[in-house]
Amino acid sequence: MTSRRSFLQTLSAPVWALPFVTPSNDEKYHEGKVLRVALIGLGSYASRVAEAMKDSKRAVVAGLVSGTPSKLVSWGAKYNVSASNCYNYETVDQIRNNSDIDAVYIITPNALHKDMAIRMAKAGKHVIVEKPMALNAKEAEEMVNACKKAGVQLLVGYRMHFEPKTLEIIRMRNAGEFGNVKFFQGLCGFRIGDPKQWRLNRALAGGGSMMDIGIYAVNGARYLIGEEPTWVTAQETKTDFVKFAEGVDETIQFQLGFPSGAVASCLSTYSMNNLDRFFLNGEKGFAELQPSTGYGPIKGRTNKGELQFPHITHQTIQMDEFAAILLDGKKPLVAVDGEEGLRDMRIIDALYTAVKSGKRVSLK
C-alpha cells in the first residue's frame, strides 16, 4: 500500500500516466482523502459510472438514490452501500445529515437535474450533474447560483475534458502547434432505439438529439477552438414525425462563429449511423478524433502522426479528477464547473432559437 505522501505525489502526474491498478474501496478509504459519492438516478449511465468507479483511485460509490426500492437493494449489495446510505426521492434531503457522503452525482433524466441540484446544494453536498446540466440556461443559472449560495461546488460530467488524446490536442493548440485555428467540425450522432425512452420525451429531455449528443459538438467546438462563439446558426431536418415529436429534434446542422474568425460546422442527429468525428484545422496543422466522444477508446491523429495514449475508461478518470478538484482544489485544463455547463446551455438555447427563427443568433 502506498503512503499518503507518495500517493499525493503521484497526483501531480496526470491520471492517465499513472500505473494502473484497481484499488478496493477499503484500500481507497485507507488512503485518506477519497471522494464519497452518492449516485442519484440508477439508470444505465449510472451503472456505467458505478462500474467505472470500481477502478477509481479516489472516488467511491458511498450512497444511492432511486425511486425504485428493489434497485437500492440490488445496487447496495453490488457496490457495498449500506441501507443507511440509500435514499429515495422523498428522503434524499436527509442526506444533509450523512457524513459518509461528500458529493452527489445526478444522473436522472435532464428535467430533474435542476431541482435535485438545488436540493443537494441546500443539503450541503457538492453537486456533480450529468450533461446537459439542465433543460436550458435559465435553469443552469439557478443551479450555479444555488451552489454558490450554499458554498458547494457544482461540476458537470464532461468526461472528454479528461480524455488524454483530447487533452493532447488542446495542449498542442495552446502551444501554437496548429497555428491559428480556423475550423472545427463535429459530427455527433447515432440511431436512437426504443421510442419510449425518456430521451425522446420532450418534457423529460428538454429537446432531442441536441441535448444528448449534439452537446458534444458544442462543447468540443469550444474546447478545441479555445474560444467562445459569438454567433450561431442552425437548421433542423425531421424525417420521422412519430418517433421525434414536436420539440424533439431528430437532426440539427449548426454552425458557430468565433471572435478570431474561426468557424465550426456541426451535426447533431438521432437518425444516422454512428457519427463520432471531430476535426480541427489550423494554419499550421490539424487534428482529428474518430471516435471522438464515444465511451470506448478514442482514436486520433494530428499533422504529426497518430496520438498514442492508453485507453482508460473515461468515467474512471473523470471521477478521479473530480475528486482532485473537489478535495484538493485542482484546476483542470478545461473547466468542468457549472459556469462551463452554463456556457453550453446558453449556446444550445441560441441554437434552438436559431432553428425556430431561421436566423443567425448572436451570443453575448
Add this chain to the structure above:
Amino acid sequence: MTSRRSFLQTLSAPVWALPFVTPSNDEKYHEGKVLRVALIGLGSYASRVAEAMKDSKRAVVAGLVSGTPSKLVSWGAKYNVSASNCYNYETVDQIRNNSDIDAVYIITPNALHKDMAIRMAKAGKHVIVEKPMALNAKEAEEMVNACKKAGVQLLVGYRMHFEPKTLEIIRMRNAGEFGNVKFFQGLCGFRIGDPKQWRLNRALAGGGSMMDIGIYAVNGARYLIGEEPTWVTAQETKTDFVKFAEGVDETIQFQLGFPSGAVASCLSTYSMNNLDRFFLNGEKGFAELQPSTGYGPIKGRTNKGELQFPHITHQTIQMDEFAAILLDGKKPLVAVDGEEGLRDMRIIDALYTAVKSGKRVSLK
C-alpha cells in the same frame, strides 16, 4: 498499332480499366475518330489540360486561342499546332471555317465564359467550358439555349465525374450498398496566394471561393447523394477584408437539404490549409474521399474497405470521355452537360442569396 475495330471494342470498358499507353498525336489521328480541341485561354489550368491531353487516347490539342501572341507561338511549338489553327479574341470567330477543330475548351476567367461559349456555339463548334460554367444561372441558361439553338453540345469540365473512386461510390450508392443516404459532408478549400489573381477579382470571378472550390462540394453533394437539393442555407465569414473585397467570399459554410431528408454540410474557403474531404453516410454504410477533388490521386474508403483503382490524370480521362460523349453519343454515369452545370449555378445563386438574407432559400 491497334486496329480501329479492336480500339473501339476497348472503349466499351471504362477508360481507367484500359492498359495505359501514351499515344502520339499522329497515332491518334490514324485511329480515326478523335476529338480535335481548341483551347481558349492559355493560363495555368489550360497548361495542365494540354499536358494531360498528351496521354489522351481520343482527344488532341488542335487549336489555340489567346490574347497573347507569344503564347500562341510557344504553345503552338510545344503542342504541334500550326499557326493557321491559332486565334486571338478578335479572330476566334473565324474558327467556324476551320474543319480541323471539332470543339473548343474555354478555360478563361469565369466572366468570359458566357460570351465565348455563345460565340463558339454560333461558330458551330461543340463547347466545353471549365467550371463554374458562368457567373450565375442566368448566364448559364443563355449558354445552354445558345448551344441548343446552334445544334452543338455543351459540356462542363467536371473532371470528378470520371474519377474511378468517385464513380465506384456512386455505383455502390445506386446498388443500395449504403442503404438510404442520410448525410454528405464536403470540405473544400485552400489558402489562396497572389492577391492580384483574377480569382480574387469580383468582376472576373463572379465571387470568391464558392465559385472556384466551393462548387466541388455543391456538385459532390449532388452526385454522391444522388438527389437535387430543395433548400440551402449559408453563412459567410470574412477575416481578411483587403484580400477578399466586397463580393469576393473568403469562407462560406453552407447546408443543403434534399427531398429524402438527407442533408449536406459543406465548407468553401480560400483561407484554410488544404481541405479536401468528402464524407457520405448512409443507413447501411459510408464512403469517404480524402483527397476528394484534388488533382493528384484520390484516396477513398467505404465501409467495405479501401477503394483500389489506379490513378490516371483526371484531365486525361475527362478528355477521353468527352470525346466519347461528343463523337459517339456516350452517356456518362453522371451528367456533364450544360444542364448539369446550370443546376450548380442555380444552387450557387441561392447560396449567395442565403448569405445575404441570412435565411433559408428554397430551390424549385
